[in-house]
Amino acid sequence: MTVKAPRSRSRRAAAAVAPDLAAVGEGRRRVIIEAVEPAIDGGRYPVKRIVGDVLTVRCDLFADGHDELAAVVRHRPVGAKTWHEAPLRPLVNDRWEGQFTLNSIGRHEFQIVAWIDRFATWVHQLEKRLAAGQDVRVDLQIGAALVGEAARHASGADSAVLHVAEAALIAGDVDTAFAGEIHSLMAVHLPRRFATESEVYPVTVERERARFSAWYELFPRSTADEPGRHGTFRDVIKRLPYVAELGFDVLYLPPIHPIGYTFRKGRNNSLTAGPNDPGSPWAIGNADGGHMSVHPELGTLEDFRALVAAARTYGIEVALDIAFQCSPDHPYVREHPQWFRARPDGTIQYAENPPKKYQDIYPFDFESDDWQGLWQELRRIFAFWIEQGVRIFRVDNPHTKSLRFWDWCLNSLKAEHPDLIFLSEAFTRPKVMYHLAKIGFTQSYTYYTWRTTKHEITQYLQELTTPPVSDLFIPNFWPNTPDILTPQFYAGQRSVFLTRAAMAATLTASWGMYGPAYELMEHVPVPGREEYIDNEKYEIKRWNLDAPHSLRGFIAQLNRIRREHPALHRNDTLRFHRVDIDFHEHEWLLAYSKTSPDGKDIILVVVNLDPERTQRGWVQVPVAEWGLNSMYQAHDLLTDARYTWSGEFNYVELSPQAPVHIFCIRRLRRDERGFEYFA
Missing domain, CATH: 2.60.40.1180 (Golgi alpha-mannosidase II)
Structure with missing residues (x-):
């Protein structure tokens, strides 16, 4: 025997489980949008492109039934009120594609809009009915109603043409249904009923130098003409014709700030400095100032601004190294001790990468209770140098600082100055390198230095030039740095210096080198380490730029070829x-x-x-x-x-x-x- 539940209880049970239809939104949206590309982590982070690039957007589009679909990709700079549209066209297997050009630097966004194309569906069905010899008089009335709806949403000549077409269809003129002009006008003016809109996807549009650039690194203190004198910004100005002759368009300077005395490193990173040892530029700060001051022996802020202006006359931009760390003598240590990590004995924890120890450097503590004050001050350092005319920054070891800080800092700066370029010096794990690119770093150092065999080079470049990596990561190939001298150079073979420079300059659109060490083929390492002996980080060097074995002519050739051939401007x-x-x-x-x-x-x-x-x-x-x-x-x-x-x-x-x-x-x-x- 079956016992039925009381009707009132059944209604109450149904009401208890019935979903709230208001949460569904417009349930008559029938088109499904999936697998939008390019998109970084589903659109959480922006895709990178260069101004003037054509962005190709693809997605899957489908709906229930057999109706025809239509779709556009609409796009605009972030903050603009008006969207621009480009049509999507079907490829195969429900995959669609569209393109638009990115005409300005800064943040942009795009969105897919798709709907049932009522007119195209009607035309398609009309063709089938005509082919079957069916009576289509009622169908023409249906089409006339669609054309009339579009006419009411059009104006001027378009409206007049559509009204004429409406009348023709009512009169039974089948040919009107297939007129190309009518199809074009209907695509524009027929309302998109129940259109589906995708998420909004971000795009960062950089200036051309973000993708195509040639960097030359030098230590200003090593540029004096006469022996025994500390180089100055004015000496660097005299060096500009040489850098221009080599064909570089970015002149990168290691930190230019006052250098600490406490635990100052001597030659070859020795723990004891002599009275004339200049110390490492990365041990930033002393009584003369910190990150917003210049080393007195380099000159003044006015001299630095003169260097920036002089470089521009050669088509060169000055890039500054930003290293967020302090010497024990930095004013921050005294004024903001809460920004550093204290040890149980009351001393401050210096930087370590065991077994390496950097007693002359205190790292910032990004877990400080005053993390907000620290963040604001570090951002202020960037803002200060931007005021001095700098638009390109190489950032030292960003992977050892808070990733959330970089996300906030870099993107807030680029919102105000979209022409900024940040080069990440992050020799770390791939996912960390790629995350730094996602959160605001324009370019990145890479593993190129350690890729030497044909298989290694091929495999690595295929990774870097294939989405999704290529949508977010702009590589900058360096065959050497002041910190890195890899084993292939130890024999001092000229052919190795030629091939490593040539590959760096042509495999990727951006490359750099630490000079004059590279063009003079310096190749002697610290025993057992991938680092230069008699390292310029710890002493002032005297370079013979006119040495007969110099590669300066070859380097100049490489950069000339790069400039003259647009094929080498992209990856x-x-x-x-x-x-x-x-x-x-x-x-x-x-x-x-x-x-x-x-x-x-x-x-x-x-x-x-x-x-x-x-x-x-x-x-x-x-x-x-x-x-x-x-x-x-x-x-x-x-x-x-x-x-x-x-x-x-x-x-x-x-x-x-x-x-x-x-x-x-x-x-x-x-x-x-x-x-x-x-x-």
């Missing part, structure tokens, strides 16, 4: 090419190419990774993809040699004395008189 077209020897992949010859967006500029680089032996092989050229004829020219931009090639595989030979080809691939052309030439 997204990088591809690697097969090099064969005896029908096997060559172990020592590395080949890769880049092309300009319009396909007119093609650069093919071939590198001999063997520093001791000549290597030969056959490099594969994608003839059909590059639109090459039966013959084409490989013009070596380093030597000016020109080779006529044909077919897919062509012979190359590289010695340790000339270990790099940078080819410009030129197509065979024919002028109006029938003469053939390569261009």
